[in-house]
Amino acid sequence: MNVEELVRDALRETAEAQSPAGPGLADRVLAVRRRRRGRRIAAAAAATVAVVALAVAVPQLESAKDDVRPAGLLDGSGTSAHPDQSPPRELIAAGEVALAAYYTTELQERIGEHAVDLRTYWLLDPESGRYEKDTRWSFVAVSPGLRTAAVLERTLPAKRIGLLDLATGEVERWIPVRHGVGGLAYSYDGTKLLATTYDEHPDLREGTYNAKTGGIGWHEPVGRTARTGFTVLDPTQGTEDPWRGLPSDRNANFRSDLQFSRDGRLVYSKIVGSRDGMQKFYDLTGAAVAAPAEERHLRSDVGARLSPDGTLAALGLTKEVPDKSYSSIRDPRTGEEITRVRGAELIAWADDRRLIAWERSAGKEAYEPRLALVTLGSDTVQWLSGPRTQGDSVEWDWEPVFARR
Amino acid sequence: MDGEAQAGFREFVENRSSALLRTAVLLSGGDRHAGEDLLQNALIKAAGRWHRIDEPEAYVRQILYRQQISRWRLKWWRREVSVAEPPDTGAVYDDSAAELRLVMRGALARLTARQRTVLVLRYFEDLPEAEVAAILGCSVGTVRSTTHRSLARLRALAPELAALTAVERVPDFSPVEVRP
Incomplete structure (x- = not known):
């Protein structure tokens, strides 16, 4: 017997000594997956945070001065719900926020064993109040006020950023960038635009060929990670601050978009760690720093983050009963739970008492979430969209992008 | 994931989880709990893309292999799996096959995840070098050298195996291969 044979025997002996996997593994996996779904929409949810900003502080393009869009759509505060629509066709809004866009992803095979997950966006037409497909963009961040969106063209990393007038559908300005950009986010007050730079397509997918089956x-x-660093831009002036490189981080996802902290003085991104929702902060020179006091207890996979007045923190799913989910609302300074609110994933604050959330459809065993308006201190939800269910089309898995109107 | 997909996923897990768990435990150096964690995480990822996966088992195995190596790269992940009792390399040599396999199992647990993964693919899954290279995303040469170094490392960890290698040439006792 040689060493190779002994290795083979020892491995087989160890394998054969294992008792079968316990029952209920699939259910546990599906349950954990439901809780982690926030990770998959982290980019969209985090983008939501970035675009939720005070309308009064919104810088507007020159063209916006002549904006003649009907009042009440962008400027209103009423609830616009379409519980029969998924994906939505008409405006969804509540309180101070509106669904500015949504996107789907579809795998596009490229060469050999590489492919990319390409996004297709549907943008809110502020005149008609309907969502219109716009295939020109691979990434869209909508500014507070819903008048402008920062966009990247189909090929990533992109060498220029477009500022799209959502009323006309025309790019008002192109901002060239020195380093290829793959992700964008507005600051909370809308005055700054954060561009995350990459050296490969951030939505690259690797294929594994199975010689026995011929499948990939x-x-x-x-x-x-494909991330290389970031740059901060002034969208009104079209100017770019110096690019800041970030060291390669094994704990960052391949796409690892950065977002601004609430005050815009720091940036952060999700990191992979021993638990879900971990986040890592950097200052605007790219140096790693501690989380700000009011954001240290937040999770990177819960998009709502701090309430508009900054006194409440939206955290993750904490309780499930048949047909209902509850997420935690905490004191941002201490991390202590103040209350629980309906919702499996808290996406955005509509005001200081209400949030927009993904909540599971009642009477369904499968997790089929719908957008819902949930209220602190109330067990009642108001459905805003139809259930997101799996179907043959890629459109079933639409991801929302909210912005303050 | 709709009801039909969930049913398919459940059926797959029910039929294949025990076999997949065996591989996961091997990749984890014989640590059952670590193997269960590894498999559960791989299944969570597979569930997320269930409707796009043509070959679920191949896909899950791929995740297992790569995830294990990836975990090893994380700072807080143990670089070596601890064993209940450290191998007593100074023990009196016992030439029984069972005793040797026990020694070998202890030594396997002390390899790096990458070294162990290569050995599992080569000697448990019985895959050719080219296929191992494709799975791990490296060259055939790297598979060959890692295999070689892993076996050398086993010999270094368990001198009891020396008798098996008396007629073999042992050209490389370099310690652990660390790739960035």
């Missing part, structure tokens, strides 16, 4: 399985590259 696609997955995100693991253990490395």
Whole structure:
């Protein structure tokens, strides 16, 4: 017997000594997956945070001065719900926020064993109040006020950023950038635009060829990130601050978009760690820093983050009963739970007492979430969209992008 | 994931989880709990893309292999799996096959995840070097050298195996291969 044979025997002996996997594994996996779904929409949810900003502080393009869109759509505060629509066709809004856009992703095979997950956006037409498909963009961040969106063209990383007038559908300004950009986010007050730079397509997928079956399985590259750094731009002036490189981080996802902290003085991104929702902060020179006091207890996978007045923190799913989910509302300074509110994933604050959330459809065993307006201190939800259910079309898995109107 | 997809996922897990768990435990150096965690995380990822996966088992195995190596790269993940009792390398040599396999199992647990993964793919899954290279995203040469170094490392960890290698040439006792 040689060493190779001994290795083979020892491995087989260890394998055979294992008792079968316990029952209920699939259910546990599906339950955990429901809780982690926030990770998959982290980019959209985090973008939501970035675009939720005070309308009064919104810088507007020159063209916006002549805006003649009907009042009440962008400027209103009423609730616009379409519980029969998924994906939505008409305006969804509540309180100070509106669904500014949504997107779907579809795998596009490229060469050999590489492919990309390409996004297709539907943008709110502020005149008609309907969502219109716009295939020109691979990434869209909507500014507070819903008048302008920062966009990237189909090829990523992109070498220029467009500022799209949502009323006309025309790009008002192109801002060239020195480093390829793959993700965008507005600051809370809308005065700054954060561009995350990458050296590869951030939505790259690697395929594994199975010689026995001839099939290919696609997955995100693991253990490395395509992110190289970031740059901060002034969208009104079209100017770009110096690019800041970030060291390669094994704990960052392949796409690892940065977002502004509430005060815009720091940026952060989600990191992969021993638990979900971990976040890592950097100052605007790219140096790693501690989380700000009021954001240290937040989770990177819960988009709502701080309430408009900054006194409440939206955290993650904490309780499930048949047909109902509850998420935690905490004191941002201490991390202590203040109350629980309906909702499996808190996406955005509509005002200081209400949030927009994904909440599971009643009477369904499968997790089929709908957008819902939930209220602190109330067990009642108001459905805003139809259930997001799986179907043959890629459109079933639409991801929302909210912005303050 | 709709009801039909969930049913398909459940059926797959029910039929294949025990086999997948065996591989996961091997990749984890014999640590059952770590193997269960590894498999559960791989299944969560697979569930997320269930409707796009043509070959679920191949896909889950791929995640297992890569995830294990990826975990090893994380700072807080143990670089070596601890064993209940450290191998007593100074023990009196017992030439029984069972005793040797026990020694070998202890030594396997002390390899790096990457080294162990290569050995599992080569000697448990019986995959050719080219297929191992494709799965791990490296060259055939890297698979070959990692295999070689892993076996050398086993010999270094368990001198009891020396008798098996008396007629073999042991060219490389370099310690652990660390890739960035």
